[in-house]
Amino acid sequence: MDKRLRFISHLRCFESAARFQSYSQAARELSVTQAAVSQQIRNLEQQLGVKLFSRQGRNMLLTQQGQTLAEYVRQAFSTLSSGFDKIMVEPEDGVLTVTASLSFSSVWLVPRLWKFSSQYPNISVRAVASAQLEDLRYSDIDVAVRQADEIKADVHQEVLIVDPVYPYCSPNLVEEMDLHSPEKLADCWLVEAIDPGRFSWKTWFDTAGVKMQRELISWIEVTTWEMGLNAVMSGHGVCLASASMASELVNKGLLVRPFDIPIEPGLKFTLLYDKESPKLARINIFAEWLKTELTQGDSSPISVARPTEHNLRP
Amino acid sequence: MDKRLRFISHLRCFESAARFQSYSQAARELSVTQAAVSQQIRNLEQQLGVKLFSRQGRNMLLTQQGQTLAEYVRQAFSTLSSGFDKIMVEPEDGVLTVTASLSFSSVWLVPRLWKFSSQYPNISVRAVASAQLEDLRYSDIDVAVRQADEIKADVHQEVLIVDPVYPYCSPNLVEEMDLHSPEKLADCWLVEAIDPGRFSWKTWFDTAGVKMQRELISWIEVTTWEMGLNAVMSGHGVCLASASMASELVNKGLLVRPFDIPIEPGLKFTLLYDKESPKLARINIFAEWLKTELTQGDSSPISVARPTEHNLRP
DNA sequence: CTTATCCATAAGTTTTACTTATATAACCTT
DNA sequence: AAGGTTATATAAGTAAAACTTATGGATAAG
Known part of the structure; x- marks a missing residue:
């Protein structure tokens, strides 16, 4: 076991800062403070005995060595992501938790769920009404449907219709x-x-x-x-x-x-889900049904x- | 940034346990307790929602998913090690810290260092006498020369001569x-x-x-x-x-x-160094000189x- | 010059990772 | 069968790491 892998957790900060060339943006991506990023990278530099960033005014530019390492880290992370993808796939059948506004839940979604259930009897949909968009990456909610012109969220977004x-x-x-x-x-x-x-x-x-x-x-x-x-x-x-x-x-x-x-332009209906969700197969089925239902539902x-x-x- | 990379530090325990199919052996490799390994892996399984090991009596066998992930982790770690190797290489020139027994240091090594220095004026050797073998992976000592029949150490060993x-x-x-x-x-x-x-x-x-x-x-x-x-x-x-x-x-x-x-058989002189040392180029030069000097020194x-x-x- | 933005650092706080102790199960030897 | 050894699981406690807050210095833009 390579002893240098003891610092592996620091590499998250490093990779993000390398990509953004900015500790602040890395901190935002990782939902920590700038100071945390700064300390982690300083720590990594000390442990490895290699200078990875050089400051240019307000930018943190990668050194030659930093660039080299960033490339390898990116590749390693990609490999790990692939590994996680491979083991974390859920089948099409199972439970799906859907969140939407109170209006959409009660007026549109819930009255139609029987249709989805009869068509896909092995997928059980749980509807959760919420005023705000719920966290889709770290909570147990799988899909969101929101009505808004623009949604700030770090997840996959797909316009269903403009109503x-x-x-x-x-x-x-x-x-x-x-x-x-x-x-x-x-x-x-x-x-x-x-x-x-x-x-x-x-x-x-x-x-x-x-x-x-x-x-x-x-x-x-x-x-x-x-x-x-x-x-x-x-x-x-x-x-x-x-x-x-x-x-x-x-x-x-x-x-x-x-x-x-x-x-x-009318009211934009957007479907949101985490691209890394293990329930992607299930989500895709629901998304297709939803799109069909929303477009066919606009009768004269x-x-x-x-x-x-x-x-x-x- | 893949959110699952938050658990990246757990993967050290996972990879070691997967290789050994034993938490205890993993613990020994990582210099932690068995309980720490057990908890880390349990934590990882919970976070990923995937069972990675199944217990067979006293063995921890990998599940199918565990095997898949282990392969990806191995590959990723290998990539990271390569990255570290690439950025952490020191040139031939520089300081080298050598440890040996008091006897060897004073009787053999120190009296001959002038020879090494004149041959390699850009390598500065620092001799440290110690009764026991020093840590070569986590300390600032680069090379050890010990006389013993068998040395238990998790570093590279090379017999110089049997004197x-x-x-x-x-x-x-x-x-x-x-x-x-x-x-x-x-x-x-x-x-x-x-x-x-x-x-x-x-x-x-x-x-x-x-x-x-x-x-x-x-x-x-x-x-x-x-x-x-x-x-x-x-x-x-x-x-x-x-x-x-x-x-x-x-x-x-x-x-x-x-x-x-x-x-x-006589007294075995063994050279030891960390195979992952950034000073490998320098170590190799010293090792060659040492080997030559030891074999030529046995005059009539x-x-x-x-x-x-x-x-x-x- | 002022304001805003960015990173660096020290001190303090929170969380994580570890250890110790113990229980349980499996295996081996007599 | 009994006793001893080896292995993992778990709870509680401890130590270390990772984080936050506050502040300072540097830079860029207006």
Whole structure:
């Protein structure tokens, strides 16, 4: 056993710092402080008796010897990763833990899980609702589905669909309020998220070419898409929602889309998982099913206003 | 950065245990306790979620997955060792620290270092005398020369010579005591080490075919070969010493070998160094010089009794 | 010149890796 | 069968390593 392998744990810091040429960035990657990285590398240099980095202002450049070692370390780490991959593969069958927002979980995912289960009876899906993205690398959660324009996470990301966002309300309200033009919406209660971002009623009215006077409208504020949908389903105003999320309710005749005017680009649905997960086989099956289900789920609305001339849709 | 590399330091225990199929032997190799190895491997198995060993009575057999991982780890470690080798090579020039027994250091090595230095002026040798073999892997000592039949050490060993052991005394004593037959030695003071092992006067007399009566002989006990040589050099009796150690003194006419009857196999001189030392180039130069010097140093004695018929020498 | 960013270092804190002690099982010898 | 030896497993305790926090110095950019 090579005695120099006693310092093997230091090599993680070394390899990361070598790649970034920066201790701070290495520290971020490894989720430790800069000082920890600095000390580990100093320690490694002392033990090996070799100077691996030379400081150039704020950059840590590799010495010739540092470059040589970095190459070998990279190769060794790659070999180890391959070894781990080889022994850590789980079969397709088994449990899969999926996390998504409360809205998506309750409105979309959970109502459809029976479909997945009947198609893949040997895969058991456990749904976990969470407001934030959960850790996918170091926790026991395997897959996440999130709705956001950009997700900062150090895992694999895959856009499933970009879901247009339309107004939705109960069928009764369409008749009751005679909703045949976008302007008429100003007479209704409008349901809006506390922090809607791009998916605000203002954005929609702009898209529809209608001038909105916020102070003349009655507002209902909600914290989740689900709450919005639940509100309008019982006749309380009109809300904005993505087509997929509303599709089940529309299919059941509980909601209609009064105007076929979307906010686009719509709501991005992203699938996230750890590329190094031993459950990759299982995750891939779920991902395919999810993608299919999301794209097929956008069926035509039962009742909808015709497009105006400046907003033609195929 | 592969998150599974967090467990990289556990892989030392794993690889050793895999090779030995024994935690105890791994523990010995790594200089830790069996319990430490057991816990590290249990930890690794838990973290990876993979069973790596299965117990068969007193053996720890690798599972299929354990075997697979062991192969990858071996390969990765080999790559790292190569990397270390590549960056840790020192040039031929520089300092070399040599350890040897007090006797060899003072009687043989130090008096000859000027020869090495003039031949290799860019290599500076530092001689360290020690009663025991020093640690060559984790200390700053590069090379050891020891005299012993068997040396237990986890480093590279190379027999330099097997040096015959003869009686030596001052030239005056040969005349004074008329030492023309081995039997005459019983009338002299005999110098012997406290724990001579194979190199006792009894062994020599047996070799010479002379019956020794210990209680009729006057004894001087010494702790080192050097002390013995110093004693007889000043006329105090006869001591046993290896040819090389005595050669300088013989050449200078300070000692003679009264009888050309050796104890053989003689005293084994072994060179030891760490095969992974960055100073290998330097060590090899020193080793070659040492070997040459030791074999050339066994010159003929100035005054010696002729061999008897049952102890002919070429 | 000021501000921001980066690494180096010392001191303190937390976590990991180790040791010791003991239990259990397997193996060997008489 | 009994007794002794050898091997690993585990719990509790200890020591060492790895980390954090705080601070200083250097550099780069505005």
